[in-house]
Amino acid sequence: MKYTKLGRTGLNVSKLCLGTMNFGQSTDQKEAFRIMDAALDAGINFFDTANGYGGEKRGFTEEIIGHWFAQGGNRRQRVVLATKVYGDMQDANDGPNSENGLSAYKIRRHLEGSLKRLQTEHIELYQMHHVDLSVSWDELWEVFQSIIQKGSADYIGSSNFAGWHLAVAQAEAKKRGMLGLVSEQHKYSLLCREPELEVLPSAKHHGIGVVAWSPLAGGLLGENALKPQPGSRSAQESGAIEAKRGQLEAFAGLCSDLGESQSNVALAWLLANPAMTAPIIGPRTAEQLENSLRAVEITLAEDTLQELDRIFPGPGKPAPEAYAW
Template sequence: MKYVHLGRTGLKVSRLCLGTMNFGQATTEKDAFRIMDAALDAGINFFDTANGYGGEKRGLTEEIIGRWFAQGGSRRERVVLATKVYGSMEDPNEGPNMAGGLSAYKIRKHLAGSLSRLQTDHIELYQMHHVDRNTTWDELWEVFQSFIQQGTVDYIGSSNFAGWHLALAQSEAKARHILGLVSEQHKYSLLCREPELEVLPSAQYHGIGVVAWSPLAGGLLGGNALKPKAGSRTANETNAVEKHRTQLERFAALCAELGESESNVGLAWLLANPAMTAPIIGPRTLEQLEGALRAVEIELSEETMKQLDDIFPGPGKPAPEAYSW
């Protein structure tokens, strides 16, 4: 495994981040334990989750991770743990505050819940799962700094923020002489290149590491999209395949020439971007985890990168040059 600093911090994390959203839904607890053990054995130290993960039982994914930690064997000590806050935990005791948001009230309450479910006394990276336009940065930085001072949280990250949100967050942090955001978790893949306009340039300028979610575009880039799956695809999934069929066929042909799987080429393309800290891999099975490890070793040539740009055109340049002189 290879490692990189998380943003401008001194903390090193693996170039692949283990996503856990499937745990408790598509992946049983027993299999989740096997996947996490194998990830640690492979050198993956960066684990990502969220308080709302778990399907019908929000918080279940954190509970599974907590029970895995409770087995001991230095599991907790070896993991850089990231979780998120924003969405509703469907707690009727919160009354009008049950909806998603980032009030100090909600953040304190939900951090306490995450720590309990995860069976830990601290979280390395605490991330805002979405923007809350009703909460000021005065409120946000005050509550987050209180966690850092207490030692319950080491760093603060964001997710699904626009480029200008990142810039504003760092401006407000600088005024308070604090570190600010260290990471932004964002949807980014060969089929979703809009972040190159604003988000990636802003993150790089401000020293914010980018963590890519849905790096394989919901499975479209995973190698199975073109294979017949009678009766197992939704109408939306079928439409997505047909919309991108020509691109996916060209991509499959290129990967065959390279002798690499589509999924690993898609991950390697992300890893070649200097703004990228780590893509999030969300294996449902141990085999999927083991297959993804190869991505870190792939070095894509300049010619291959040009071919990928031709198949999956991006904006070409950051804003405003992408659309204006």
Template sequence: MEYTYLGRSGLKVSRLCLGTMNFGVDTDEKEAYRIMDAAVDAGVNFFDTANVYGGVGARGKTEEIIGRWFAQGGGRREKVVLATKVFGDMEDPNDGPNAARGLSSYKIRRHLEASLQRLQTDHIELYQMHHVDRDVSWDELWEAFRVHIYQGKIGYVGSSNFAGRDLVKAQYEARSRHFLGLVSEQHKYSLLCRLPELEVLPAAEEFGIGVIAWSPLDGGLLGGNALNPAQGSRSVRNQARAEQRRGQLEAFGKLCRELGESEANVALAWTLVHPAMTAPIIGPRTLEQFQSTLRVVDIQLSEDVLRRLDEIFPGPGGDAPKAYAW
């Protein structure tokens, strides 16, 4: 396994991040344990989850599964750089009018304590805002996170789904308080979703924010079976989308066959090429799927292959404003 620093922090994480959103939904607890054990054995030390994972009526279930896995001991907790998130509605009647999605200091405190209980740990290495909340001031946000960092309950703060301007604002406000600020941004990024190259990735790179790519296979469209419903991934809900992309997906499949690599692994390896990228999130449902992704860090894409991928999946043309102005 390869490792890199998480943004400008001194924390090293694996270049593959284990996503756990399927745990308790499409993946039962026993299989989730097998995947997490295999991840640790393979050197994957970066695990990502969220308090809302588990689905409607079962929010928190994924964190509970991870917590019970930690409780087995054997150094499991100590070997993991744990990331979770706050923002969503946890369906807790005690939250009252504050149950709605958001990032108030009240909500951060309550939901952090609940996550710690479910995860059966006293600290979280990376606590991420699952979405931007522009109705809450940075005065409130940075003070709330500062308190929990000083208490030792969280190590670093990350964001998710932030626009470039939100990253800049967050770091400006943090710097004015002599505070580290964001060390990571979790963002949707794939061969089929390259819009972040305009603003988000350049901003992250300039401010030393490590990017974690979510949905790097675009819901399974880049997984290799999207055009074959009989064999297709269960995460591909909309066959119409696959049909609309048929030409691209067929060309991509042809290229991958020439390389002797699976479509999924090439798509994942491509995300690692960008200098702002820390790790793509892999979301295996089975141990076999997890094991098949370990090769990603060994795949080297040549300049010619990258050029062909650009032809198949055109990006925005570069960063802003060069992509659209003289």
């Protein structure tokens, strides 16, 4: 495994981040344990979850991770743990504060719930799952500062923020003498390159590490996208594949010429971006995890990167140069 700094912090994290959204849904606890053990064995120390994961039972994913930590063997000590807050936890005690959003009240309550489910006293990275424009940064940074001072979290991150959200958050943190955001978790892949316009440049300028979610575009950039799957795909999934078939076939051909799998080339492309901290891999099985480890060893040549740009055109430049020069 290879490692990098999380944003401008001194914290070293693996260049692949283990995503746990499948735990408790398509992946049962036994297999989730296998995946997390295999991840540690492979040197992956960066685990990402959210309090809302778990399907119909919100928080179930965090519970599974907590049960895994409880087995001992220095599991907790070896993991850089990240979770998120924003969604409705379907807790009657939240009353009118259960709806999606952020507030000092909700953040404190939901952090306490996460720590209990995760069976830990602190987390390394606490992330806002979405931006909440109805809440002031005075309120947010005050509660996050108290959380850090208490030792309940080391760092604060964001997810699904626009470039200007990142800029405002950092300016407000600086007023208070705080480090501010250290990471932004964002949807980014060969099939979703809009973040190159403003989010990635803003994150790079402010020293915020980018963690990519859906790096395989919901499986479209994986090995099985073009294989017949009778009866197992929704009409929406089939339609998405047909809409991108030309690109996906060209991509599969390029990967075949390289002797690498589509998923690993897609991950390697992300890792070649200097703004990237780590893509999130969300394996449903330990075997899928093992297959993803090859990505950090792949170095894509310049002509390959140019061909990927041809197949999956991006904006070409950041905003506004991409459209106004």
